Amino acid sequence: xxxxxxxxxxxxxxxxxxxxxxxxxxxxxxxxxxxxxxxxxxxxxxxxxxxxxxxxxxxxxxxxxxxxxxxxxxxxxxxxxxxxxxxxxxxxxxxxxxxxxxxxxxxxxxxxxxxxxxxxxxxxxxxxxxxxxxxxxxxxxxxxxxxxxxxxxxxxxxxxxxxxxxxxxxxxxxxxxxxxxxxxxxxxxxxxxxxxxxxxxxxxxxxxxxxxxxxxxxxxxxxxxxxxxxxxxxxxxxxxxxxxxxxxxxxxxxxxxxxxxxxxxxxxxxxxxxxxxxxxxxxxxxxxxxxxxxxxxxxxxxxxxxxxxxxxxxxxxxx
Amino acid sequence: xxxxxxxxxxxxxxxxxxxxxxxxxxxxxxxxxxxxxxxxxxxxxxxxxxxxxxxxxxxxxxxxxxxxxxxxxxxxxxxxxxxxxxxxxxxxxxxxxxxxxxxxxxxxxxxxxxxxxxxxxxxxxxxxxxxxxxxxxxxxxxxxxxxxxxxxxxxxxxxxxxxxxxxxxxxxxxxxxxxxxxxxxxxxxxxxxxxxxxxxxxxxxxxxxxxxxxxxxxxxxxxxxxxxxxxxxxxxxxxxxxxxxxxxxxxxxxxxxxxxxxxxxxxxxxxxxxxxxxxxxxxxxxxxxxxxxxxxxxxxxxxxxxxxxxxxxxx
Amino acid sequence: xxxxxxxxxxxxxxxxxxxxxxxxxxxxxxxxxxxxxxxxxxxxxxxxxxxxxxxxxxxxxxxxxxxxxxxxxxxxxxxxxxxxxxxxxxxxxxxxxxxxxxxxxxxxxxxxxxxxxxxxxxxxxxxxxxxxxxxxxxxxxxxxxxxxxxxxxxxxxxxxxxxxxxxxxxxxxxxxxxxxxxxxxxxxxxxxxxxxxxxxxxxxxxxxxxxxxxxxxxxxxxxxxxxxxxxxxxxxxxxxxxxxxxxxxxxxxxxxxxxxxxxxxxxxxxxxxxxxxxxxxxxxxxxxxxxxxx
Numbered sequence: 004x005x006x007x008x009x010x011x012x013x014x015x016x017x018x019x020x021x022x023x024x025x026x027x028x029x030x031x032x033x034x035x036x037x038x039x040x041x042x043x044x045x046x047x048x049x050x051x052x053x054x055x056x057x058x059x060x061x062x063x064x065x066x067x068x069x070x071x072x073x074x075x076x077x078x079x080x081x082x083x084x085x086x087x088x089x090x091x092x093x094x095x096x097x098x099x100x101x102x103x104x105x106x107x108x109x110x111x112x113x114x115x116x117x118x119x120x121x122x123x124x125x126x127x128x129x130x131x132x133x134x135x136x137x138x139x140x141x142x143x144x145x146x147x148x149x150x151x152x153x154x155x156x157x158x159x160x161x162x163x164x165x166x167x168x169x170x171x172x173x174x175x176x177x178x179x180x181x182x183x184x185x186x187x188x189x190x191x192x193x194x195x196x197x198x199x200x201x202x203x204x205x206x207x208x209x210x211x212x213x214x215x216x217x218x219x220x221x222x223x224x225x226x227x228x229x230x231x232x233x234x235x236x237x238x239x240x241x242x243x244x245x246x247x248x249x250x251x252x253x254x255x256x257x258x259x260x261x262x263x264x265x266x267x268x269x270x271x272x273x274x275x276x277x278x279x280x281x282x283x284x285x286x287x288x289x290x291x292x293x294x295x296x297x298x299x300x301x302x303x304x305x306x307x308x309x310x311x312x313x314x315x316x317x318x319x320x321x322x
Numbered sequence: 323x324x325x326x327x328x329x330x331x332x333x334x335x336x337x338x339x340x341x342x343x344x345x346x347x348x349x350x351x352x353x354x355x356x357x358x359x360x361x362x363x364x365x366x367x368x369x370x371x372x373x374x375x376x377x378x379x380x381x382x383x384x385x386x387x388x389x390x391x392x393x394x395x396x397x398x399x400x401x402x403x404x405x406x407x408x409x410x411x412x413x414x415x416x417x418x419x420x421x422x423x424x425x426x427x428x429x430x431x432x433x434x435x436x437x438x439x440x441x442x443x444x445x446x447x448x449x450x451x452x453x454x455x456x457x458x459x460x461x462x463x464x465x466x467x468x469x470x471x472x473x474x475x476x477x478x479x480x481x482x483x484x485x486x487x488x489x490x491x492x493x494x495x496x497x498x499x500x501x502x503x504x505x506x507x508x509x510x511x512x513x514x515x516x517x518x519x520x521x522x523x524x525x526x527x528x529x530x531x532x533x534x535x536x537x538x539x540x541x542x543x544x545x546x547x548x549x550x551x552x553x554x555x556x557x558x559x560x561x562x563x564x565x566x567x568x569x570x571x572x573x574x575x576x577x578x579x580x581x582x583x584x585x586x587x588x589x590x591x592x593x594x595x596x597x598x599x600x601x602x603x604x605x606x607x608x609x610x611x612x613x614x615x616x617x618x619x620x621x622x623x624x625x626x627x628x629x630x631x632x633x634x635x636x637x
Numbered sequence: 638x639x640x641x642x643x644x645x646x647x648x649x650x651x652x653x654x655x656x657x658x659x660x661x662x663x664x665x666x667x668x669x670x671x672x673x674x675x676x677x678x679x680x681x682x683x684x685x686x687x688x689x690x691x692x693x694x695x696x697x698x699x700x701x702x703x704x705x706x707x708x709x710x711x712x713x714x715x716x717x718x719x720x721x722x723x724x725x726x727x728x729x730x731x732x733x734x735x736x737x738x739x740x741x742x743x744x745x746x747x748x749x750x751x752x753x754x755x756x757x758x759x760x761x762x763x764x765x766x767x768x769x770x771x772x773x774x775x776x777x778x779x780x781x782x783x784x785x786x787x788x789x790x791x792x793x794x795x796x797x798x799x800x801x802x803x804x805x806x807x808x809x810x811x812x813x814x815x816x817x818x819x820x821x822x823x824x825x826x827x828x829x830x831x832x833x834x835x836x837x838x839x840x841x842x843x844x845x846x847x848x849x850x851x852x853x854x855x856x857x858x859x860x861x862x863x864x865x866x867x868x869x870x871x872x873x874x875x876x877x878x879x880x881x882x883x884x885x886x887x888x889x890x891x892x893x894x895x896x897x898x899x900x901x902x903x904x905x906x907x908x909x910x911x912x913x914x915x916x917x918x919x920x921x922x923x924x925x926x927x928x929x930x931x
Binding site for chain 2: 155167257260265275295299
């Protein structure tokens with residue numbers, strides 16, 4: 004068992020190395036000189052050259068990369084070019100906020116999509132099934148930012164039920180209730196597309212499983228329909244469902260930029276957006292890196308979960 | 323071509339045919355198998371949702387192409403006096419935006435950009451991804467495996483995020499956006515082509531041909547590629563739908579098309595500010611169109627996939 | 638003297654609604670299982686025999702399958718009048734099912750012990766320890782070796798024959814009066830087939846369980862069954878005791894089926910035909926057409 008985990012961790016580490024390399028290379032493509040950005044366009048050539056040397060920008064590219072990598076491992080992500088602060092100090096609290104939002108959206112997804120898919124599969128061909136699948140298809144095609152705007156328009160502006168933006172009430176911040184009130188709309192907006200995809204996938208997997216022979220054996224043993232459906236069929240459907248959910252987290256993390264921008268949620272995505280417009284390279288690098296890191300780790304966890312869920316793989320690794 | 327190769331190619335069993343003396347071929351006297359695509363077209367035409375979606379796409383595309391014929395207003399110059407006029411205003415049936423530009427006109431001209439950015443990268447990357455997938459999947463060479471591993475690294479980035487980052491790096495503008503999206507698509511399409519190739523390679527007809535000593539390159543292009551192309555095509559169609567949403571998203575964030583060029587994403591962004599005043603139509607309408615077109619692409623993709631499913635075809 | 642009937646199916650009809658139209662899978666079929674007997678329900682693929690047996694338990698699976706007529710009398714009641722909840726109370730304690738496809742008939746995510754215990758606890762309301770003891774009893778009944786260790790095994794860790802024994806154990810765990818066995822040996826090796834069939838014979842002898850055995854193999858019928866009913870294309874053609882039907886078949890189709898069993902030794906006449914032109918057997922339908930199968 005440890006051997007399997009070990010080899011997965013190793014390949015994950017390789018992927019993370021590749022990710023940091025891609026991020027590093029990506030930002031080498033950015034036109035413009037970071038030193039000029041910091042000093043302003045009116046700076047003298049001498050001052051620029053001095054700053055470049057100070058920032059290590061005049062060294063060979065591979066050396067710059069290894070400097071960068073070393074910094075990463077130490078937890079040093081450089082300093083922001085626009086705000087005079089270490090990138091880490093800026094990013095970590097925002098990362099936490101983004102995780103709160105992503106977590107809420109994921110929870111919403113699972114709680115709604117999986118039962119929806121199970122029931123649709125059970126009542127295949129019924130009106131419920133057809134309607135929910137049509138809505139899922141439409142839901143999967145919705146642009147996140149548009150949906151977010153719509154939610155704000157209807158629930159925050161017109162109906163006034165929920166706040167329009169932000170994470171806490173600026174006048175009386177704090178408290179779980181306040182957080183939840185601000186979390187509702189962004190979480191729904193972020194969750195829509197993955198929810199639709201997971202629901203369809205769940206339905207598809209469940210239909211396949213309900214056609215299996217062992218379902219007939221279970222029913223012939225006198226087990227109730229709900230027991231067969233939720234205790235047995237769903238249990239067998241979990242590996243592919245967990246797998247697809249892990250992949251959809253990727254979509255969640257990608258869409259988080261839009262959601263945070265539209266809702267003014269103070270997370271990584273919003274920071275990324277601002278930093279891109281301001282050409283604050285180190286911050287952009289860190290933002291992309293954080294998100295990729297989160298995605299890789301979540302998928303690793305999902306893969307491990309799938310391995311544990313299927314008795315065949317569990318036995319193969321000796322659990 | 324001997325009876326064996328022909329049978330392998332068409333997948334029909336040799337049992338039941340009589341071998342005529344050298345020179346003749348019993349199979350050629352039997353009914354020629356109907357070309358698969360004719361059956362597919364028939365199966366597709368029976369799927370109402372798919373047909374309707376295809377019609378929608380064609381209509382939208384035509385409307386975008388023939389925009390100047392359908393409207394006399396300018397998509398960039400506005401009439402500030404009447405800004406934010408609502409739906410059903412005299413002469414502007416979809417209303418005006420914040421700068422007084424006719425929304426219907428901007429939708430039409432914007433459709434050009436939105437559709438281009440969605441479809442062209444997919445089209446361009448298609449052959450590249452096909453080649454990568456075929457060579458990596460069929461030959462199973464070291465180079466192929468390494469390539470797929472490298473592409474795997476790109477999978478660690480959420481697609482949208484990579485598109486945003488690339489777009490930001492390259493700068494705004496139609497060409498840059500198409501390039502950014504194209505690059506982002508390579509691992510996804512290559513992966514689908516690769517998986518399809520690997521699956522097809524393990525099928526019986528390939529084994530038979532290999533045992534028969536068929537030239538591997540020829541085998542790959544004549545037998546394997548058509549099947550892989552078909553699977554990739556289904557994926558590509560759905561991908562176009564996704565790219566419409568992603569591309570408009572990039573424009574929404576300001577890293578896509580440069581204003582005042584119209585584009586459905588930019589139009590939604592324009593609507594964002596007035597939404598807070600309770601004015602809906604500017605933001606809602608373009609988003610709705612994106613939704614419809616994206617859905618249409620998905621349904622067409624599903625329809626094509628179902629039509630090519632041999633179980634659903636009846637003669 | 639009329640024997641008591643464990644199961645009496647009268648005039649049963651089942652329709653399948655497919656995209657291509659309605660298929661009458663079963664048309665006005667009468668099947669009776671005498672108490673303590675083993676009835677073989679014989680026919681080719683598509684004859685409706687499996688559908689009939691599944692219909693008894695109302696387990697037709699697809700929502701497109703509809704029972705359109707007839708009665709299924711069991712213990713004096715018509716099963717077609719029962720609600721789903723009532724049927725759940727009958728499945729297991731009174732009627733058991735052994736389905737074909739032994740390899741995939743068990744839930745792959747649960748140990749076989751867990752599956753047995755779940756069924757036993759559901760119908761007999763006993764605690765876990767008691768249920769486990771009964772589960773072991775059931776496994777011993779089907780002669781599964783090393784039963785205690787096997788309880789903790791997953792289905793994929795057992796061989797085909799072992800899995801089929803477990804399926805039979807689950808079906809018998811609540812001591813039903815009637816056992817429906819749907820081609821229980823089709824997916825198994827020849828030697829294992831015989832073991833499973835002998836097991837069914839033992840169960841019938843020791844527990845007195847009546848058995849409805851669905852099969853396409855007349856060899857199985859000859860070996861195991863006391864009575865036989867022949868079906869074709871949804872209809873019953875002939876019915877009676879095994880001795881009578883196998884030695885003096887009255888319906889031409891049955892006669893044809895008897896002749897269709899391939900013989901291991903070729904007779905003089907067949908041996909004289911050159912190999913390339915030999916046919917394994919010729920099968921005449923009542924329309925007197927010879928159908929060649931190469």
